[in-house]
Amino acid sequence: MAERLSIRSRVPQNPLDEVKCQQLTDQFRQILSTKRMNSLSTGISISRSGSRSSRERDYGSPLPLPLSSAGNDLPAYNSLRNIPLIPKAPQDARSIRFRSMLHTLANMPCKWENPGLLDEALRVVPLERIYNEAQEECDVLNAEAASLGPNKKAAWGYQDCVIRALMRWFKSSFFSWVNNPPCSTCGTPTIGVGMAAPTPDEQARGATQVELYKCSFEGCGQYERFPRYNDAFVLLETRKGRVGEWANCFGMLCRAMGTRVRWIWNSEDHVWLEIYSLHRRKWVSVDVCEQAWDKPKLYTEGWQRKLAYCIGFSADGAMDVTRRYVRNFSRWGADRSRTPEPVLLYILDEIRATKRRDMSKQDKFRLEGEEMREYRELQGYVASAIAAEVCKSLPDSFFKGQSGHNRSPRPDPDAQKAAEARQNSAQADVDRTRIRGPNGARGAPNPQHPQNPPPPPPR
Structure with missing residues (x-):
């Protein structure tokens, strides 16, 4: 009793209320933030006054040791690790x-911005069919959202449903895939024999290279030419090709439908698109060849490929979107050794500045806000991947002690409850049989029944 009284006497009679606690917490955070900013600014000034500036320092080499002076404890360079990379011109x-290759690739989506040609592209699209299918799908999505609650939002908007319907029509009825073109004379499959120079007519229509095939039938021997056109409006006439032609033509049709489009270049010889969803306020991956909508993990976890660079180009910008498709870079990431990361930032900034040279300040501000939101989205993918890896590694490290011996895993409460329920049910069946007998009638148990053991002999 005396111990309880002594313990109560130690507890303060008038503890701090929540307001004072919050004030003390804010003061502590402000002091800590000021101290860190002073340390960071001092470290930056030291790095700028050194033999090499931060722009001139090689990011691949280790940072130099901190300077020291008598009587002054200068901050170490460890405080500079979280500073964002500074764009650096290629050397x-x-x-x-x-850099030259990326500038050339950045011109691809700019070819889809001719208003007169976009009007011509709309003539080949069955607009009534596309809009009706989109409206039906949009109504279904709105009904599903309404069934979940009054404030629930549909998964996709009407414009998203329009692009989804356009993608289904494009693959099923409009464009065809070509590996080896058949012989135009006898219809026999052909065999590739190499490349050929484009003719003046093919070159005028945008063909940069021509594949040459020979008929496999010995009595024919006809050669077939397969020009690889880069002009999306020529592809409206040919309506055949491979990944590059599919993405090129479909991206132009999406622009004709009034949707913002990105053309995604991948360093592992693949291209696809991204559509900006106004409903979700984000860029959505679209691969028309695979008819894949919003499946960014298709290439890594689906195709088991390792990716290095995934760079998106649009009519108003450029963005490195590799983190959207490579969630776990240690497993699915390839070597990014074509250029240092600061140089890549410099090239992308240069492309953005070129594309937005004639834009108004309001449009530039809007695009910068979208890029900041997308950057936070990409950071969230990285954080989620790290958290998933940590969660996967926790059980082994938790069950193994410091001595290395395995500890018994913690029992599953659901499994315990299921086992107890089965045991209680079996015991109830045995009791019911003993009370009612094998035929369900009340009375003493039948000793001749195989489920009832014989009574013990009298002593």
């Missing part, structure tokens, strides 16, 4: 070639 020949 070596490999980075310059990579």
Whole structure:
């Protein structure tokens, strides 16, 4: 009793209320933030006054040791690790070639911005069919959202449903896949024999290279040419090709339907698209060849491929979206050695500045806000992947002690309850049989029944 009284006497009679606690917490955070900012600014000034500036320092090499002076404890360079990368102009020949290639690729979506040609593209699209299918799907999605609650939002909007209906029509009825073109004379399959130079007519229509095939029938021997056109409006006439032609033509039709489109270049020889969803306020991956809508893990976890660069180009910008498709870079990421990361940032900033040179300040501000929101989205993918890996590694490290011996795993409460329920049910069946007998009638148990053991002999 005396111990309880002594313990109660130690507890303060007038504890701090929540307001004072919050004030003390805010003061502590402000002091800690000010101290960190002062340390960071001091470290930046030291790095700028050193032999090499932060822009000139090679990001691949380790940081130099901190300077020291008598009587002053200067902050270490560890405080500078969280500083964002500074864009750096390309210096070596490999980075310059990579820069030239990205600038060339950035012109692809700009070819879809001719208003007159987009009107011509709409003439080949069955608009009534597309809009009716989109409206039906949109009504179904709205009904599903309404069934979940009054404030629930549909998964996709009407414009998203329009692109989904357009993708289904494009693959099933409009465009065809070509590996080896059949012989135009006898219809026999052909065999590839190499490349050929484009004719003046093919070159005028945008063909940069021509594949040459020979008929496999010995009595024919006819050669077939397969020009690889880059002009989306020429593809409206040919309506055949492979991944590049499919993405090129479908991206132009999406622009004709009034949707913002990105053309995604992948360093592992693949291309696809991204559609900006106004309903979700995000970019959505679209692969028309696979008829895949919003499946960014298709190429890594589905195709078991490792990706290095996935860069999206649109008419108003460029963005490195590799983190959207490579969630676990240690497993699915390839070597990004074509150029240093600061140089890649510099190239993408350069492409954005070129595309937005004639834009108004309001449009530039809107695009910068979208990029900040997308950057947070990509950061969330990285954080989710790290958290998933940590959760996968926790059980082994938790069940193994410091001595290395395995501990018995914690029992599953659901399994315990199921086992107890089965045991109670079996015991109830045995009791019911003993009370009612084998035929369900009340009375003493029948000793001749095989489920009832014989009574013990008298002593």
